[in-house]
Amino acid sequence: MGNWIIRWAFDKPTYAPGKQALVNFWLENTGDTHLYLSNLELNFDFGTYNLETISGAISPRESKFLGNVSLSLPTNIIGRIILSLRYLIHEYINGNWVNLGLHQSDRQYFISIYPTPFYRVFVSRGLTAEDRAIGDPIAEMIREWGFETVTVGIEVIVPEEQVPMQAREEIRRADGAIAIATPRFRDAETGLWKLFEWCHDETGIAFGIDKPLLILKDRRVALGGLPAYLATYNQALSIEFDPYNPEDVRTGLPTVMPGFREWIKTERRQNFLESLKKVAVGGLAVAGTIAIMSGIVGALSGTSKK
Secondary structure (H helix, E strand, O other): OOEEEEEEEEOOOEEOOOOEEEEEEEEEEOOOOOEEEEEEEEEEOOEEEEEOOOOEEEOOOOEEEEEEEEEEOOOOOOEEEEEEEEEEEEEEEOOEEEEEEEEEOOOEEEEEEOOOOOEEEEEEOOOOHHHHHHHHHHHHHHHHOOEEEEOEOOOEOOOHHHHHHHHHHHHHHOOEEEEEEOEEEEOOOOOOEEEOHHHHHHHHHHHHOOOOEEEEEEOOEOOOHHHHHHHHOOOOEEEEEOOOOOHHHHHHHHHOHHHHHHHHHHOOHHHHHHHHHHHHOOOHHHHOOOOEEEOOEEEEEEEOOO
């Protein structure tokens, strides 16, 4: 019986329109028969790439590098670009090559295409070791969506007495603001975790000067104050994430980031909020049920078993 895994890796998490994307491919034969892969295609929203050079035979229990291709990306396409794979596989059985037909991925994947320079976004987040253990990976995921992130105390360092004014200046200069709401202390009466104080202050500054605002909330946290008001009355979008599962955020950001970028571009908040109500009400965890995954690095398995 034939069993195989196709693996691929793009050379960047994000591309600019009109640039080249380099993609490497590997084939692993996990079965006990010889296989031959050909006619590999990458099908994108905007069209299909026929990867004629990515083909070859492989022996049982062997892993093989098939090669790489350089894809010219369109100049007029931006955002999350959905892709799927299709290919032809043959299996060597009883001295003959048997055509197993075309196989296609049952999941959709995506890469990101955004113009450069990236948008500049102020990220309000805690600076303690506990906060950064959560915030650093999330900030990296935000950058993958075509943003330059700025946080006073991380990318920008100033004396402590200058922090309030510097934070206000960085928010003013930014195209938008994202708050990563992590817990600071537990309320003795309710038992709920409260935010670090700077989140309230920096959220207030961003709202006061009408910056596009997104709140990523640790599900243990009760927002309180202005952040809670903004989330309740749709002045900002608030969505939850599981702090013990960072991939929860990575899976959910595709439901939010294209609209957030559009909000920054057009300054139309209501369109963004209304388009996300259905997918974001339950928090980022809901998006985990959507069969769209990051396609920067991926794997696709197949079998000849009927």
